[in-house]
Amino acid sequence: MTAATPATPDHLPGEKVTRYAVTQRAGSDYYAVFADLSSDDAAAWNRACAYVDEIAPIMTEAWDRAEYPLEAARAMGRYDLVVDGIDHPELTRLSPLAAGLVNMEISRGDGSLGTILAVQGGLALRTLALFGSREQQERWLKPLADATVLGSFALTEPDHGSDSVSLETTATRDGDEWILRGAKKWIGNGASGGITFVWARVSDPDAAEHGAVRCFLVEQETPGYDAEVITGKASLRGIYQANIRLRDVRVPLDAVLPGTKSFADASTVLYATRSGVAWSALGHATACYEAALAYSQQRIQFGKPLAKFQMVQERLALMLEDLTAMQLYCRRLADLESSGQLRPTQASLAKYHNTRAARRVAATARDVLGGNGILLENGVMQHMADIEAIHTYEGTESVQALLLGRDITGMSAFV
Numbered sequence: 001m002t003a004a005t006p007a008t009p010d011h012l013p014g015e016k017v018t019r020y021a022v023t024q025r026a027g028s029d030y031y032a033v034f035a036d037l038s039s040d041d042a043a044a045w046n047r048a049c050a051y052v053d054e055i056a057p058i059m060t061e062a063w064d065r066a067e068y069p070l071e072a073a074r075a076m077g078r079y080d081l082v083v084d085g086i087d088h089p090e091l092t093r094l095s096p097l098a099a100g101l102v103n104m105e106i107s108r109g110d111g112s113l114g115t116i117l118a119v120q121g122g123l124a125l126r127t128l129a130l131f132g133s134r135e136q137q138e139r140w141l142k143p144l145a146d147a148t149v150l151g152s153f154a155l156t157e158p159d160h161g162s163d164s165v166s167l168e169t170t171a172t173r174d175g176d177e178w179i180l181r182g183a184k185k186w187i188g189n190g191a192s193g194g195i196t197f198v199w200a201r202v203s204d205p206d207a208a209e210h211g212a213v214r215c216f217l218v219e220q221e222t223p224g225y226d227a228e229v230i231t232g233k234a235s236l237r238g239i240y241q242a243n244i245r246l247r248d249v250r251v252p253l254d255a256v257l258p259g260t261k262s263f264a265d266a267s268t269v270l271y272a273t274r275s276g277v278a279w280s281a282l283g284h285a286t287a288c289y290e291a292a293l294a295y296s297q298q299r300i301q302f303g304k305p306l307a308k309f310q311m312v313q314e315r316l317a318l319m320l321e322d323l324t325a326m327q328l329y330c331r332r333l334a335d336l337e338s339s340g341q342l343r344p345t346q347a348s349l350a351k352y353h354n355t356r357a358a359r360r361v362a363a364t365a366r367d368v369l370g371g372n373g374i375l376l377e378n379g380v381m382q383h384m385a386d387i388e389a390i391h392t393y394e395g396t397e398s399v400q401a402l403l404l405g406r407d408i409t410g411m412s413a414f415v
Helices: 039-065 070-078 096-109 111-131 134-145 263-298 310-338 344-368 370-374 380-392 397-409
Strands: 017-019 151-154 170-174 177-188 195-202 213-219 225-229 241-252
Touching: 039 070, 039 096, 039 111, 070 111, 096 111, 096 263, 096 310, 111 134, 111 151, 111 177, 111 195, 111 213, 111 263, 111 380, 151 177, 170 195, 177 195, 177 213, 213 241, 213 263, 263 310, 263 344, 263 380, 310 344, 344 370, 344 380, 344 397, 370 380
Parallel strands: 151 195
Antiparallel strands: 170 177, 177 241, 195 213, 225 241
16 A cells, blocks of 8 residues: 655644545555456556656646647657557557457546547557558558547538438539548547647538448648637646638548448447547546545544444445446457457447446545545546546447437437
């Protein structure tokens, strides 16, 4: 157990402790869910730990100032962590379990870092690897993987979040160019100066693909691409997300990703990242539980550590219950994916359960830390705020419930 920091010898009465050591990694795994890792999986996890140890210290201040330290994204590429389990001959192959553990560890360190991984690897790199042409991949795959170029995934619109299938951004052919027109919102890395994968509906009544949803690779310096960083966020403050306005953006015909033919292709990417959100929620919950446990062992009240109080022990047990269930969900998710048996709704169930459970763990941890729970230096409040974002993105709680309901009843309740 790491000890609290005592005050200096000249401390005043009532200030024997100046700081509590609650953010250290403790390796909580009560059911030994991750005790049988292969050497490759363990190496990937250790690489993520080293990355977090290097970068996470700068993220608390970045979160507090609502600034995006781009070196955090670059370093993620340097540690070869962006690949997110994507199966491609030119990328380092991580097993589903290794990719999940990397996601978990990065989110345990900081939620904005977890979202950088989700955007750069889970969305942008995956879209290119799955659907890009050979020429597009030759130019952009490695720069995205090593994060020398930042990538974004522009699907969500101001008017279309949960109903993103109804997106209104249009792509119209004009000679040897496409003209993109529309608006996008909440686009991570959308104002980074890199590239954006824009999902748009083909508008050409004379073409067979009229009305089809396709994806277009757009360099952010292209005239008409107008991106504005969203301010005033109370969550994921250490990464910039953007409002994007596409004002008759002209791109060449070969900017379209040839593998994209319909909205189902966007869904393929989202299904994969949904598993990542379940792992990310586990990382947040792990940080909150370990902070509460460490604090309860260091904080003295009424002459004894909080950990000796029955109510505190019960709260720790409740958190451990949720945490262990989350770990089991994630491990089973990885095993199913490894065997090729994972269904999209199984990923939905894991996301649905884990973000809800992470909320409970964070709220209980905040209670255990009392007034110290709202200090960013103790981590819990920051994780608590960031959980609110992952609870919503990649499909809200309600959408996941409807996907599951349709699967188990055979009847759709979608409007």
